Amino acid sequence: MQKASLIRSLFARFRSASPLSxxxxxxxxxxxxxxxxxxxxxxxxxxxxxxxxxALEGMTKLESMLSDAAQPDPLSxxxxxxxxxxxxxxxxxxxxxxxxxxxxxxxxxxQAIVADMHASLDILVPPALAAHxxxxxxxxxxxxxxRFGTQEAVTAEWCGSKMAGLARYALHPPLPYVMAPPGFITxxxxxxxxxxxxxxxxxxxGLLDELQAKPQLKSPEKAEVNQELVRLHRIATTIRxxxxxxxxxxxxxxxxxxxxxxxEQRNPGCALAVRSxxxxxxxxxNSFAGQYKSLLHVPPADAVQAxxxxxxxxxxxxxxxxxxxxxLGESGACVMCxxxxxxxEVEAGGVAYSADPLDQQNPDCIVNAVAGxxxxxxxGSATPDLFRISPGPPLAVRSRHSGxxxxxxxxxxxxxxxxxxxLALTLQAEQGCAQDVEWAFDTEGVLNLLQSRPLARGxxxxxxxxxxxxxxxxxxxxxxxxxxxxxxxxxxxxxxQNDRDMARFPQKGVLVVNNALPKWxxxxxxxxALISEAGGTxxxxxxxxxxxxxxxxxxxxxxxxxxxxxxxxxxxxxxxxRKGIVYLGDLxxxxxxLKQRSTVMDSPLRRNLKAVTDIVLPLNLLDxxxxxxxxxxxxxxxxxxRFCHEKSVESLFNTQLEGRGETEPPGRQLKAGVKxxxxxxxxxxxxxxPIHTPYVDIRxxxxxxxxxxxxxxxxxxxxxxxxxxxxxxxxVVARSASNPELDPLAANSMAEKNYFLIxxxxxxxxxxxxxxxxxxxxxxxxxxxxxxxxxxxxxxxxSLDRRALRIxxxxxxxxxxxxxxxxxxxxxxxxxxxxxxxxxxxxxxxLGYLLIHTRQVDMIMRxxxxxxxxxxxxxxxxxxxxxxxxxxxx
Numbered sequence: 030m031q032k033a034s035l036i037r038s039l040f041a042r043f044r045s046a047s048p049l050s051x052x053x054x055x056x057x058x059x060x061x062x063x064x065x066x067x068x069x070x071x072x073x074x075x076x077x078x079x080x081x082x083x084a085l086e087g088m089t090k091l092e093s094m095l096s097d098a099a100q101p102d103p104l105s106x107x108x109x110x111x112x113x114x115x116x117x118x119x120x121x122x123x124x125x126x127x128x129x130x131x132x133x134x135x136x137x138x139x140q141a142i143v144a145d146m147h148a149s150l151d152i153l154v155p156p157a158l159a160a161h162x163x164x165x166x167x168x169x170x171x172x173x174x175x176r177f178g179t180q181e182a183v184t185a186e187w188c189g190s191k192m193a194g195l196a197r198y199a200l201h202p203p204l205p206y207v208m209a210p211p212g213f214i215t216x217x218x219x220x221x222x223x224x225x226x227x228x229x230x231x232x233x234x235g236l237l238d239e240l241q242a243k244p245q246l247k248s249p250e251k252a253e254v255n256q257e258l259v260r261l262h263r264i265a266t267t268i269r270x271x272x273x274x275x276x277x278x279x280x281x282x283x284x285x286x287x288x289x290x291x292x293e294q295r296n297p298g299c300a301l302a303v304r305s306x307x308x309x310x311x312x313x314x315n316s317f318a319g320q321y322k323s324l325l326h327v328p329p330a331d332a333v334q335a336x337x338x339x340x341x342x343x344x345x346x347x348x349x350x351x352x353x354x355x356x357l358g359e360s361g362a363c364v365m366c367x368x369x370x371x372x373x374e375v376e377a378g379g380v381a382y383s384a385d386p387l388d389q390q391n392p393d394c395i396v397n398a399v400a401g402x403x404x405x406x407x408x409g410s411a412t413p414d415l416f417r418i419s420p421g422p423p424l425a426v427r428s429r430h431s432g433x434x435x436x437x438x439x440x441x442x443x444x445x446x447x448x449x450x451x452l453a454l455t456l457q458a459e460q461g462c463a464q465d466v467e468w469a470f471d472t473e474g475v476l477n478l479l480q481s482r483p484l485a486r487g488x489x490x491x492x493x494x495x496x497x498x499x500x501x502x503x504x505x506x507x508x509x510x511x512x513x514x515x516x517x518x519x520x521x522x523x524x525x526q527n528d529r530d531m532a533r534f535p536q537k538g539v540l541v542v543n544n545a546l547p548k549w550x551x552x553x554x555x556x557x558a559l560i561s562e563a564g565g566t567x568x569x570x571x572x573x574x575x576x577x578x579x580x581x582x583x584x585x586x587x588x589x590x591x592x593x594x595x596x597x598x599x600x601x602x603x604x605x606x607r608k609g610i611v612y613l614g615d616l617x618x619x620x621x622x623l624k625q626r627s628t629v630m631d632s633p634l635r636r637n638l639k640a641v642t643d644i645v646l647p648l649n650l651l652d653x654x655x656x657x658x659x660x661x662x663x664x665x666x667x668x669x670x671r672f673c674h675e676k677s678v679e680s681l682f683n684t685q686l687e688g689r690g691e692t693e694p695p696g697r698q699l700k701a702g703v704k705x706x707x708x709x710x711x712x713x714x715x716x717x718x719p720i721h722t723p724y725v726d727i728r729x730x731x732x733x734x735x736x737x738x739x740x741x742x743x744x745x746x747x748x749x750x751x752x753x754x755x756x757x758x759x760x761v762v763a764r765s766a767s768n769p770e771l772d773p774l775a776a777n778s779m780a781e782k783n784y785f786l787i788x789x790x791x792x793x794x795x796x797x798x799x800x801x802x803x804x805x806x807x808x809x810x811x812x813x814x815x816x817x818x819x820x821x822x823x824x825x826x827x828s829l830d831r832r833a834l835r836i837x838x839x840x841x842x843x844x845x846x847x848x849x850x851x852x853x854x855x856x857x858x859x860x861x862x863x864x865x866x867x868x869x870x871x872x873x874x875x876l877g878y879l880l881i882h883t884r885q886v887d888m889i890m891r892x893x894x895x896x897x898x899x900x901x902x903x904x905x906x907x908x909x910x911x912x913x914x915x916x917x918x919x
Contacts, residue, residue, distance in 0.1 A: 189306030350551035378403030378469030516580030714789030741877025
């Protein structure tokens with residue numbers, strides 16, 4: 030049975046029932062059916078509102094992932110998209126029930142959009158990785174280890190992108206003259222097996238939960254100590270101790286030892302490099318540069334202990350701080366794979382950037398080099414030689430700078446620098462974005478590739494001429510050095526040389542260090558600028574500084590001595606990390622801090638994420654009156670939420686209008702001193718006690734929204750209809766003469782009763798007096814997102830233009846009080862939702878006031894003076910109403 034016919038049937042059956050006689054069992058059953066219908070209808074609307082709220086909140090988060098400087102996590106994006114899709118499905122289900130399946134094509138459209146979304150998600154997060162994270166696969170097919178030279182080793186979902194990338198280049202060298210060290214990788218399955226041992230994973234999770242609590246100062250004198258950092262050290266140390274004390278499962282230990290023996294047999298007398306390869310390391314968005322541990326020159330006998338050390342670094346201070354400040358959380362990507370590589374005998378090594386990391390407009394390739402292992406470059410302990418190379422063609426050395434002084438010999442030749450640049454550019458072409466490449470020349474002169482990851486790049490910050498001039502008026506303290514991260518910022522200088530200094534580092538201070546070590550990274554989120562006496566742009570600390578947008582100058586030799594010579598122990602500094610100058614003093618008044626924001630916005634990850642969000646976020650359905658506002662016009666999940674929300678409110682109003690004038694529901698007549706033309710149907714909890722008489726006194730009403738509505742109706746007495754002007758009176762007479770329903774002998778809709786349907790937190794009023802029809806509905810419970818108030822007002826006695834002007838006035842007033850209002854001809858529809866109980870009840874009082882005080886004012890709506898007076902009175906009365914006390918029943 031269709032909804033309209035159901036309502037008409039229910040009303041019709043009650044039409045003949047006498048309110049003065051006791052209801053028969055059949056009448057009681059019909060009354061129950063009537064109540065059940067409205068309870069179900071209201072439930073569907075509340076569930077739709079709740080799902081709509083959650084879906085829109087999810088869309089806001091997804092949009093932030095795409096645009097925020099905090100780089101997106103594809104696994105989190107995937108989970109969020111699935112949650113949004115589930116909520117949109119809930120919305121469609123509840124609209125289908127609410128609107129009696131008026132839109133059968135909607136479910137099919139949703140299914141098609143979700144199918145497109147899943148196809149894009151499979152590109153964003155490959156199914157193999159998704160299966161691992163969802164734990165939908167038991168993992169038996171994933172071995173504990175895989176060797177370089179095999180296809181399995183290039184699977185990032187098994188081995189982490191860092192080692193999987195290196196294994197791929199071992200299998201297929203990017204250039205004929207480039208090699209990669211032999212080795213093997215322990216997989217995600219090895220990590221999972223270890224976390225299950227002695228419930229280690231659960232114990233670690235419990236310790237990480239402590240990070241969510243706010244640190245409490247134990248004594249006032251410790252207020253200057255960074256309690257959060259101290260607690261972070263304590264928890265990280267505890268986790269490390271647990272990991273180091275937990276024995277490896279025998280199966281895993283035997284696997285590692287067997288693979289190490291096989292490596293020794295092929296490379297007699299070798300030592301090992303044991304390197305991290307976390308699932309989220311070296312991603313397009315988050316480098317984790319230098320945050321995880323890698324161990325060099327490890328004796329094969331210490332392989333198991335070294336494996337534990339690398340796994341423990343997954344929960345080190347640096348990593349926990351990095352995750353928190355990048356808002357990554359402890360997602361399923363927090364998994365550590367470990368690479369075991371044969372240790373090379375190296376002549377020189379370093380880091381190459383396939384393009385300038387500081388300037389997106391500069392295509393020069395940058396090669397950083399030191400004698401010996403490249404570790405001195407990445408850990409910031411040395412200032413490297415720097416080659417700037419034009420990408421050509423042909424490649425050419427544009428400039429070179431020695432890190433050891435102008436007269437010191439370079440660690441590599443120009444020819445070797447060009448070979449490294451060619452490697453970096455080849456990898457860039459292959460990966461589709463700029464690359465950060467770690468390399469080394471062994472003692473035989475062979476170029477070895479050690480690592481390649483996406484390179485975050487920034488744009489050169491610019492200042493206005495006025496600000497440049499103001500900045501240059503500050504006295505210079507020191508100039509020169511290497512620009513590691515561009516920008517301009519100021520703060521008090523603080524020298525940090527140990528853990529105690531770290532714990533006392535203040536918010537927005539200028540961090541001054543001897544060496545650009547990765548261990549200082551946990552301070553970057555609170556650092557305004559960074560100065561180091563050693564290090565270069567290729568150091569891990571420089572990479573993280575660029576990710577955080579912290580202006581940084583490295584290689585500032587002699588700066589600490591200069592700082593100590595100042596009269597003040599912590600002088601105010603301004604760091605211009607565009608021109609390599611440190612000034613004494615603060616930024617000029619009105620000067621905004623200028624930071625470089627490194628980005629890989631054009632990375633494959635962001636492109637893939639954009640493809641997903643294009644199916645979820647855009648809103649194409651804007652005008653409910655447009656022809657394309659239909660299920661077929663929905664192209665995104667956002668479109669479907671918009672369509673469903675609009676149609677749910679429309680269905681709410683339509684349900685209340687259908688059947689009027691034909692029938693009457695059962696109910697008790699309201700008494701408030703005298704009997705009134707209002708009848709009430711209690712849907713549960715609306716009365717304070719069972720009512721066995723045909724009447725119910727207002728004192729026995731416990732429906733919160735009804736009492737609020739009633740309060741608004743009676744708190745300010747109605748002065749009666751305004752005296753109509755001449756034309757207004759004639760328009761009323763003309764309309765009345767042509768309306769057969771005004772025949773006093775006719776059984777017409779204008780003689781109907783007014784009905785309240787109520788529960789403790791719900792009220793639906795349907796009222797018609799003369800030419801005016803009005804519906805008010807409100808839910809005011811304890812759950813904010815399920816609360817709403819709606820108002821539908823239609824009709825009037827005057828001409829259409831006057832009625833339309835009244836509707837416009839009412840719409841303006843309601844919009845001022847937080848309603849969404851739509852005025853069409855002489856009909857007003859308004860609603861508000863997702864508000865506290867107190868807020869909804871206050872708005873319901875306003876609806877009660879307007880319901881009474883806007884009757885018959887359409888007759889004066891062409892009289893400018895009277896309209897102005899009415900406008901002021903309505904607004905003044907509402908202000909007075911909201912200030913009046915309103916006490917709810919207990």
